[in-house]
Amino acid sequence: MSVVLYTYDWLPDFPRGFVRDLRVRWALEETGRAYAVATVPARPKSDGHRAMQPFAQVPIIRDGDLTLFESGAIALYLAEGTPLLPEDRRAEVTQWLIAALNSVEAASGGWMGLVLAERMPEFFGPPSTPDVVERARRNMKAKLDALETLMSGREWIAGAFSVADIMMVDVLRIPDVEGQLSGYPALADYVARATARPAFRKAMDDHMAHWRAADEARQMSRFA
Ligand SMILES: N[C@@H](CCC(=O)N[C@@H](CS)C(=O)NCC(=O)O)C(=O)O
Missing domain, CATH: 3.40.30.10 (Glutaredoxin)
Incomplete structure (x- = not known):
């Protein structure tokens, strides 16, 4: 079925x-x-x-x-x-999948929510103050900085392409489309490489x- x-x-x-x-x-x-x-x-x-x-x-x-x-x-x-979940890397892949959702998406989602409230207050508002938006952006950037260093030396996040890459790349697509991955060449390449997959x-x-x-x-x- x-x-x-x-x-x-x-x-x-x-x-x-x-x-x-x-x-x-x-x-x-x-x-x-x-x-x-x-x-x-x-x-x-x-x-x-x-x-x-x-x-x-x-x-x-x-x-x-x-x-x-x-x-x-x-x-x-x-x-x-x-x-996508190899037995010998199960713990590591799970770790990165949870990091994608609980650390990176938690930060980028928080920032994106504030940006949307600013752009479309009638739908996502009320808007926050600019300093609150900037603090959320910096919080997201701290995660991107760390990931950029990490991905500079790797093709995929935990060995071969895995379910952790699906999550991490999908989470990174929002900052990417919003221009927040400029200045992060390894992350931009990572997203491009993964999203080129058939x-x-x-x-x-x-x-x-x-x-x-x-x-x-x-x-x-x-x-x-
Ligand atoms: N943590 C949940 C988040 C689910 C989520 O936020 N879904 C969005 C669509 S992408 C949704 O249904 N939003 C409408 C709402 O929250 O009312 C997951 O990863 O499945």
Whole structure:
């Protein structure tokens, strides 16, 4: 039976390309697992959604009787028994996957939230003061500085390409697209190298095709 991946039924342009179902699609592509996509309403959130994900977020997967949320837990589950989570590096790969989410994404997500509140106060506001935004940016930069030194001597973060790279690179894509990786050549190369992988390209194409289909379905329902 194939995995079912849940994402939103529709979202505006801005988060497309960055919704976290992408990292799950990437892991599924890297491991060669077939999957189907199902949706939950973005607004308003549904009880059915909350029953699968207590915080009413995505991604979620179903695999047979198992329902799983948290992108890191999903990625580790999918990586189990595959080269994405090699037995002899299991602890190290897990460490870096958690570092991606709990150290790097925690810092970049905090900064991005403040930037969005500044840019789109009607949606993400109220905006913070500039010194608070700058403090969050410096906090993120401290993590990027450390990673830049580390990645200057490595191709992948923990030996061969692993599930930790999927998480770390997906987390770094936000500072990258926001211009925050300029001055970090090793990190910029790392992101470019990973996102050139056919599995990433396929995951991204399918992710964007999902939103285009969602636009069409929305148009049709307006005319119905
Ligand atoms: N720690 C969670 C974060 C999930 C998350 O923030 N999902 C976003 C989409 S990328 C979401 O559903 N946001 C809507 C909301 O929080 O209401 C994970 O990694 O799965």
